[in-house]
Amino acid sequence: MRFFEYESRAIVAKAGIPMTKHGLAKTADEARRIAEQIAGPVVIKSQVLSGGRMKAGGVKFADTPDEAARHAEHILDLEIGGHMPRGVLVDSRAPVQHEYYAGVVWDGLRKRPVMLFSDMGGIDIEEVAEQHPDHVARRHFSTLRPFSDWQAKQLIASLGVSGSALNRLTPIVARLARLFLAYDMTLAEINPLGELEDGSFVALDAHMDMENEARPRQKALLHELGVGDEETRQAREPTPFELAGEQVDSQDHRGVAGNVTEFDGNLGLVIGAGGGSLTLFDAVRAHGGDPANYCEIGGNPSVRKACGLAKLVLQKPGVDKIAVMMSIVSNTRVDIVARGVIKACVELGYDPAEKIAIFRIPGAWEDEGFQILDRYGVEYADRSVSLHEAARRAVEKIQGPPAPAAV
């Protein structure tokens, strides 16, 4: 889940990292009062969970409290990326000498966090990594062993930072790494991390993303920040298709058949099992397929739910066929899912043999399921066929065989 900048700043401050003076304002008058307290030039920043604030006019500079109030009034009414702001952050404009970047992000491939540090802050780290790779230092660390300051020091020193700057930056990066671990973050970023004229360092902006599944564990932090259980903080509002998926899944308590995410391809996916959805989605993409959706099915859903999910996917505009696949042998009954997806096809007036590109669910009651699939002429595969091969067959059913390689 994503945090607003003002919440991210609160987390950073809680970790003991120095911040510029700032405050959250929900009205222009509040913005004026905060600017008066800061008693100097300020920057007014829209508090939306959306990027591109500067380009959209959601960040303005002010030299006086009145100017701050005027900007705040404008920004508070400004929609950015489909979101209205929660408020505006009134932040003091610090006399920055140099901008750095410090971040920690979860590396899904290495299955451990990686610290990133750059002496080119204030711009997207992706851009720096691409155009100036020698200005980005990386270092993985363990989630099990206690984090040690020397790991942060090595990271920073690897870019040639030394002396007082190194000594002052080290605890900041180390605290960032520790807060990443303590609060189950997937991203903890300070950008820019400003070096002031007096040689001290302050966080000028912060961005935090927490693992959604950690919400129950991080209740105390969320309570402290005033984040209620009802706030899902998704990257975007769910589409009608996705809301319909939730309804399908809530029909009864049996299993899972929902959690759909909408894409615009032509191959509908009814997929799942122990992380299988992600693997199968990737397998379809790897074979050049164009998924119409992501979804999760498993835990032995009822026929009604399997049918409802398949119907939802089949009725999505642009869907040509569906692929029904699960990655591993599980307790989900093959015959029950087969009944559901076939019922969906028939009730919508489709021939299951035409509409179901492939059915590959290795699991309980396979023989019973295969009898049903045979009866309706649906192509199926058992566990001897890999999920990648099943994905390839599904893609080929829609796109035809791949063109022969040029000689």
Place this chain on the structure above:
Amino acid sequence: MTNALFIAVEVDDPVATNPGMAAKLEEVCPVDIFRATLAGVEIVPENLDECVLCELCINAVPVGAVRVIKLYSGQTLPA
């Protein structure tokens, strides 16, 4: 194939019209295929295809009085 019905259930009259048996069938079925009424048992058609072939209904009544038919294979339970 123009229909998607997978399961049929037959109940012999002496069981179907017996309120005690009806209550028993309603109780044992995990997917609510049977509904007990004062007149006996009713089949709930919209739940038929939810049948998980557990045979609890078959075991709850005298032998052979309830039959579950798999329409996709023609096989009848109890075998």
